[in-house]
Amino acid sequence: MTGDHSTGAPQYQVAAVRRALAEDERTAEQGIKVTVRGDTILLSGDVECARRRDEIAEVVHEVVPAMRIYNDIKVTEAGEPTGREEFR
Amino acid sequence: MIRIAAIGDVHLSKDTGGRFRPALRTLDEHADALLLAGDLTRHGTVEEAKVVAAEFGSLSVPVVAVLGNHDYHSNRSAEVTEVLADAGISVLEGQSAIVPVDGRKVGIAGVKGFGGGFAGKCASAFGEPEIKAFVEHTEVAAAKLRGALEAMDCDVRIALTHYSPVSDTLRGEPPEIYPFLGCYQLGEAIDSCDTALAIHGHAHYGTEQGFTPGGVRVRNVAHPIIRAAYAIYCIE
Structure with a gap:
């Protein structure tokens, strides 16, 4: 999984980034969507804190250093639920 | 009315400890039990398990959990289970827990489960030893769930897994990865035992609501x- 994947088919770039996010101990994330458009890589999904969002961008940058990163990952809310479901 | 609270895939580590605790302070006003559907930690370390214990231990209602694939990552699942158990959290892997609610016995049978895929598009135990071992893990998990569901002496049965028992609640995930998100054998076990509700996690891009082929409600609580x-979720 090492090496610069900034060039090559977008399918292989997505594969390299997704595997790095899951297998790198700094991230261990399997739930991030990775989309490649030209020289831009779009990251989306949900994580548990802003620091993890930044760590993901760091790892992605190491895998595809020449690509522009749009980091649209959100931090999931953890408040009380606003409703409940009743089974009848 | 039996009120079941559930959450999965909280992926706690020391950088996120305390996130859930404020909302949990009033849990007993809303629920009679809390189910944790696996992936409680990020890397499955003992240190992360201690964060989970602090987050979900000593609550005002019984807490029942299964582990997820992340909780196995560091090969410390036994110690993770022990840390959670010491905090009063029942961790199920082929076992069950009974929670009394208003004179009724609510039985929760739990197992991590595994992938394998769904009817007609699933792995078979054929060929290399690696694929046979994969399918065997699936089948052992489903058999453990069925055994735990069958053995419970209770009024209401709930199945708790990390992997999904149905494909319904995976809608939104790429279909190519369904075999890594769950298996039909868990659904088959749930359908064999007059189950009232099945709770799972694991599928971050799926949907909340689904049904087993036998008509049991399934909820993805990732x-x-x-x-x-x-x-x-309230059961009459």
């Missing part, structure tokens, strides 16, 4: 799906 500290 945190990115329910977007709150827990979801509440």
Whole structure:
């Protein structure tokens, strides 16, 4: 999984980034969507804190250093639920 | 009315400890039990398990959990289970827990489960030893769930897994990865035992609601799906 994947088919770039996010101990994330458009890589999904969002961008940058990163990952809310479901 | 709170895929580590605790302080006003549907930690370390214990231990209602694939990552699942158990959290892997609610016995049978895929598009125990071992893990998990569901002496049965028992609640995930998100054998076990509700996690891009082929309600409570500290399901 090492090496610069900034060039090559977008399918292989997505594969390299997704595997790095899951297998790198700094991230261990399997739930991030990775989309490649030209020289831009779009990251989306949900994580548990802003620091993890930044760590993901760091790892992605190491895998595809020449690509522009749009980091649209959100931090999931953890408040009380606003409703409940009743089974009848 | 039996009120079940549930949440999965909280992926706690020391950088996120305390996130859920404020919302859990009033849990007993809303629910009679809390189910944790696996992936409680990020890397499955003992240190992370201690964060989970602090987050979900000593609550005002019984807490029942299964582990997820992340909780196995560091090969410390036994110690993770022990840390959670010491905090009063029942961790199920082929076992069950009975929670009394208003004179009724609510039985929760739990197992991590595994992938394998769904009817007609699933792995078979054929060929190399690696694929046979994969399918065997699936079948052992489903057999453990069935055994735990059957053995419970209770009024209401709930199945708790990390992997999904149905494909319904995976809608939104790429179909190519369904075999890594769940298996039909868990659904078959749930359908064999007059189950009232099945709770799972693991599928961050799936959907909350589904049914087994036998008509049992299934709910995906992965945190990115329910977007709150827990979801509440009420059974009459």
